[in-house]
Amino acid sequence: MARATLPKGRTRVRGDEVLDTAFIGHEDCLLHAMGTHHPECPARLGAIEDQLIASGLINYLARIDAPKALREQLERVHDAGHVDAIIAKSPSRGIVHLDPDTAMNAHSLEAALRAAGAGVAATDLVLKRQVRRAFCSVRPPGHHAERNRAMGFCLFNNIAVAAAHALESHGIERVAIADFDVHHGNGTEDIFRDDERVLMVSIFQHPFYPYSGTEGRSERMVNIPLPARSGSAEFRAAVTTHWLPALERFEPRMIFVSAGFDAHREDDMASLALVEADYVWVTEQLAAIADRHAQGRIVSMLEGGYALHALGRSVAAHLKTLSGL
Template sequence: METLYITHPACHLHEMGTWHPESPHRLDAINDQLLASGLESYLHPQQARSATRDDVLRVHTPEHLNYLHANLPQQGHFSVDPDTLMNPYTLDAAYHAAGAGLDAVDALLQEGERRQAFCAVRPPGHHATRDRAMGFCFFNNIAIAAAYALEKYALKRVLIIDFDVHHGNGTEDIFADDERVLMCSFFQHPFFPGSYQQPQPKNMVNIPVEAYCKADHVLERFETLCIPRIAAFQPELVFFSAGFDAHSEDDMGQLSLLEADYAALTRMVMQTCASSAHGRVISMLEGGYDLSSLGRSVVAHIRAMSGV
């Protein structure tokens, strides 16, 4: 069975300056590696729909949405913060990035023709809180998709795995103490966004790891702390907030994961959720800024996710 591969041309048009690491070249690098690996023939491509205002408002405040629209530039850039900028195409890209997750949910839960989906979209989303854009993120794509699945399909248990090098503070802000959602993540700490706090919400399993922590230690801690919680939770649908900037070649962080580690983590989660989620998993691109390691890691992740 082919894995759904969802993207949209609008995601190439959002850019924050030639100096910025979160660039359209990231999607090109992924596509190049998919072609080189031969994996493209196992993927079913689909253009993402645009999410609606109501879709976004499931997880964001009207004030947040209105602020972004009011400040969308007609030319040049508007700085939400020093690292997070809008150009004239940013919101079109953001609506399509969020829409990719909605398409994936429908494909897996309504149409039933697919079991896995990878959303190659940008801007990323996991730092966007209910009322704030930050950390390259405007809408929280994974949260919008999860909230849609919970509401439209009346799911009772949704799992979110975030393996970006940065803490997914926005996703935690949105789903903290929501018993329908279990979120498990590891991230470098102390590090941006500096949001890790104790005590953590009961439905969050956060694993802060120090800079230069070895990959086998990271995976061991994930297996020890997260896998028992996931097994007990029995999720009906799995989401990956798939950031690949914990790779050893990525200068954005100081962790040391390799492609094989992303594959091992993916298989670990898939095996744990096999009976409850029936293989239904949606992965949405977050970070990953070294172009070569990003593309290779996405290939490894999709292979492990789809069993190819």
């Protein structure tokens, strides 16, 4: 079970509403590495931590160690064969490539189990009202991992494991997944395309890796492609015009966020031009929907974000808004 380290005097309660926000991670996530110069690097988590310390935000978060996801939790969204393949490919030393961008070292399996387990723990904590919201600062990321395929730096689909846990283990009727990573969350779409209990709203640069997300648009797959060089105005217009009406109609009972910060202006992985204020704004919009329909419940998971300073600042801005501080 997850271990909570609530600082003394930090559990502020208004009525029966616990206001604390959990910050969930694990040191195993720092040991997963895919080779020198790979942008999805352990230093990403350090950059986030540094910014939370510098801003003082860290003192207002309940730090939780992520448990490992159980096999049955992974198999809600992945074929057993996929789980077997990831376990089988885990090397005892050196690096094994799963695709040109995605690799495992001796610690990657543990890190991937912790990353998926973070989402499960976050979901449990929020639904048991031990915290109101949670952010999982974990890697490897997850939203490119399909039911049967690891790709794009992702081994298991962490946000899908978390959402499926809310649906299957807690009996939540409907959940929404909001994905503002600069890349389309093809894995999440692959997993939930035919699940009427899930609404996915996403915004991503297009045409761009993984070159998906423009075909299967439906009432429950609200994928909004933006051309390169789009910035705050285009992003906010897409959220206002497409995401918010869909979310209002769907009335999700819990909101999950695939929080990638690689659409930031300083991130040269891609060519969108968001800034911290956009992450604050979109988090406010999602929080308002959650307050109206979902008792405020939000679980957010780190996806991309490779410009280290911008990543740290953006996560701090997102978390400050998420926690209502």
